[in-house]
Amino acid sequence: MSSTFGTLFRVTTFGESHGKGVGAIVDGCPPGLDLSENDIQPQLDRRRPGQTKLTTDRQEADQVTILSGVENGRVLGTPIGMSVANKDQRPGDYEEMRSVPRPSHADYTYQMKYGIRTSSGGGRSSARETIGRVAAGAIAEKFLYADYGVEIVAWVSSVGTVSGGDIDENLITRATVDQNPVRCPSARHAEQMMQAIMAAKEDNDSLGGIVSCVCRHVPAGLGEPVFDKMEARLAQAMLSIPATKGFEIGSGFGGTRLAGSQHNDPFVKKEGRLGTITNNSGGVQGGISNGEPIVFRVAFKPPATIGKAQHTADFKGRNTTLEAKGRHDPCVVPRAVPIVETMAALVIGDLALRQRAR
């Protein structure tokens, strides 16, 4: 199992959803950076369960403790260890799932791969694993902003069949995204999304959605052709987030409907650099950032664990019906926003250090 991501800014996450705790070790953060728990906690607070009625009721404070690698508020350059305790475990909620693998969850595949799996919850496949990534990515965000002024903002651009309207990627901020619990910056569309999520929840069902993301002020030149192209690393990072089903950058799949003359991004002089008039490339050409905003979208499926009765089979192949108990997210995208942002920071932070190392 690979729990490590990155080449020079490297993060290893650890922990299961119903074990004692989760966390991460970050190796390679540039020394001297000012850092405390206060830099990491805000993104963990945006990710944590139990925030609103739109998310799972599991109550976790998700308070991070920095164990190593920081002294007197400054990064030492040695491994930064971070831990978060699990407090609100309810193993009894998973009783009926011991013999019945949840349809479209990871119970069956983990059992097939390892021959053993955690007795309750999803273990490493649970979204609690993402706490370690978010904590590590918050450090990458801090270093990227300090050294380059990089700003990363993600938002919910659709929930089920409700889309989020037009958003100006140059102006959007985390403050506008967080104005409502669904994290869609358009208040009118956010209201429709919230109603859709609440209706699915009441029906013991779940909904998918799309998280969009913009990374501004990324300097030109980041990305390592040919296998570690910027978009290849972003795609890997995003598709490693649980429940993701798709990734597109720039014009994405929609760009296939345009002619080259419509799709090309003509060059123009911009504030002392060469920029482009349009940004169908999504800020990346040839796998290397071109100085324009990096813009991409990530598709999330409807979460698998639902209270609605489903016909399925147990591990022995006997027909059965599963009605999942316990506390689960009816839609993951509001909580996925900080996960997408911090994974983007891990990719860009790593590629920035690789560019410096040339």
Ligand SMILES: Cc1cc2nc3c(=O)[nH]c(=O)nc-3n(C[C@H](O)[C@H](O)[C@H](O)COP(=O)(O)O)c2cc1C
């Ligand atoms: C923020 C977040 C919260 C999630 N919450 C749930 C949940 O409550 N119930 C569930 O079945 N899946 C949830 N998931 C998704 C599962 O972890 C994931 O679907 C499962 O591990 C199977 O992996 P796969 O969907 O990537 O194939 C969540 C994912 C994210 C990103």
